[in-house]
Amino acid sequence: MRIKLTSIMVEDQDKALRFYTEVLGFRKKRDIPAGEYRWITVVSAEGPADVELALEPNANPAGKTFQQAMFSQKIPLAAFEVSDIAAEYERLKSAGVVFTREPLNAGPVTIAVFSDTCGNLIQLYQPASR
Amino acid sequence: MLLPPDTFRRLCLARDLLRQSGPAVPVREIARSAGFSHFYFIRQFDALFGMTPHQFRIAMRLDEARIRLAAGKHSVTDVCMDLGFSSLGSFSSLFARRIGVAPSAYRRRARVMVQVPGLPPPDLFPGCLNLMAMAFRNFGEAPGAAASIQS
Numbered sequence: 001m002r003i004k005l006t007s008i009m010v011e012d013q014d015k016a017l018r019f020y021t022e023v024l025g026f027r028k029k030r031d032i033p034a035g036e037y038r039w040i041t042v043v044s045a046e047g048p049a050d051v052e053l054a055l056e057p058n059a060n061p062a063g064k065t066f067q068q069a070m071f072s073q074k075i076p077l078a079a080f081e082v083s084d085i086a087a088e089y090e091r092l093k094s095a096g097v098v099f100t101r102e103p104l105n106a107g108p109v110t111i112a113v114f115s116d117t118c119g120n121l122i123q124l125y126q127p128a129s130r
Numbered sequence: 131m132l133l134p135p136d137t138f139r140r141l142c143l144a145r146d147l148l149r150q151s152g153p154a155v156p157v158r159e160i161a162r163s164a165g166f167s168h169f170y171f172i173r174q175f176d177a178l179f180g181m182t183p184h185q186f187r188i189a190m191r192l193d194e195a196r197i198r199l200a201a202g203k204h205s206v207t208d209v210c211m212d213l214g215f216s217s218l219g220s221f222s223s224l225f226a227r228r229i230g231v232a233p234s235a236y237r238r239r240a241r242v243m244v245q246v247p248g249l250p251p252p253d254l255f256p257g258c259l260n261l262m263a264m265a266f267r268n269f270g271e272a273p274g275a276a277a278s279i280q281s
Contacts, residue, residue, distance in 0.1 A: 007259060011189070015180060032265040036230050036254070039265030054262070060255045061197060072142040098177045099132045117180030 005041070007054035008078050009067050010118035013038055016055045019117055023095050024080075026053070044080075053078075058119060067119050074100060076113055076123035085110050085126035131177065140164045141178050144171065148183055149190060153214045157183045191215070192228055199233055200240040200254050206233045 010016035017040055020026045026042035029052055033039075037059065041052035058064045070077055082088045085103045089112050093099065100121060101113040109125040116122050133141075144164035151160065160183065161171035176182045181189065191213045198209045207218060210233075215221035225233045240254055 011180065019180075030265075032269055034261045034265035034268065037261055039261050054259070056259070056261055059196075061193070064193070068145070072146075074138070093131060096131075096177070100135075100138050102132050115178050115180075117178075119179070 004050055005052050005054060006078070007056045008116075008118075008120055009058035009063050010055045010116075010120070011058055012118065013040055013055055013057055016040075016116075016118040017042070020053070020055060023092070023097065024116075055118075064119075071115075071119060071121055074113075074121060076121040078120065079123040079125055082124050082126050085112055085124055088112075088124055133174075133178065137174065138178070140166065141175055144175065144183070145179065145186065148187055153187060153191070157187075188224070189228075192225060195221075195225060195233065196229065196236070196254070199237040202237065202241045206237060209233065 017028060017031070020042050021028055025045055027045050028040070029043045029049075030041045031038055037057045040055045042055065043049050043052055058067050067077070089099065089103050092114060097114050098117075099112060099114045101111070103110050103112045103126075108128050110128070111126075112124045113121050114124070141164070144160055144166070147160045147163055148157075157172070158168045161168045164171065166174070172182050175186070179186060195209050195213055198204045198212070199206070204212070206222070210218050210221040213221075215224075222233055225236070229236060231239070236254075
């Protein structure tokens with residue numbers, strides 16, 4: 001058993017694909033029609049190429065309620081590791097990304113939180129050893 | 131941009147107000163209730179949530195329309211009127227543009243599905259990862275899906 005796939009709910013799959021590729025810099029791996037939605041996954045340009053993030057629609061009302069509540073409570077729904085959090089913070093801010101927490105040293109990691117414009121807060125973290 | 135905690139809190143509050151209020155309440159009034167000027171509110175809301183307050187309202191009403199149409203108990207006209215759309219024509223074309231099918235076709239499709247009372251039909255309201263099975267099944271990839279994921 002391996003962990004190769006995770007997912008995040010998004011309001012609009014097209015918009016999400018644009019944000020996750022053009023703004024965050026991930027690469028599209030799959031885009032397959034599935035009913036009225038699509039099975040879309042992205043991978044990190046920095047690898048590994050076989051660990052995918054699915055951008056799934058938040059079409060289910062239960063999912064949307066959960067997503068909106070977590071957002072209002074400032075709880076991120078995904079976390080991505082970065083090598084230089086200060087540089088990512090500046091790069092994303094200049095690309096128009098809204099942060100709700102600037103880089104904060106939390107001991108073993110430094111974290112920052114931004115809105116993905118698809119209904120989620122996302123946490124960036126940089127391990128202290130890097 | 132780094133959003134101050136109080137602005138974040140008020141924008142989330144405004145989103146709740148938009149959800150709870152009918153379309154008759156002007157966005158300007160929601161902005162004022164949350165302590166924002168009108169245009170600043172629209173800009174900040176868009177930056178945080180990825181859509182303007184107006185677009186958020188439309189998306190919410192379309193969500194509700196999908197739920198009601200999928201339940202199969204309401205006519206397209208009833209759904210259109212109950213949700214405060216101004217005309218059947220504008221509702222139908224908006225729905226078709228966003229959802230991909232006309233509301234009447236959407237309702238017909240939902241009616242032929244096996245439904246559990248009180249629950250939305252899973253094919254129209256996918257929960258998370260069951261889309262994966264749908265996608266690979268459509269592509270005839272199901273048996274080799276695991277292998278292709280690893281490639």
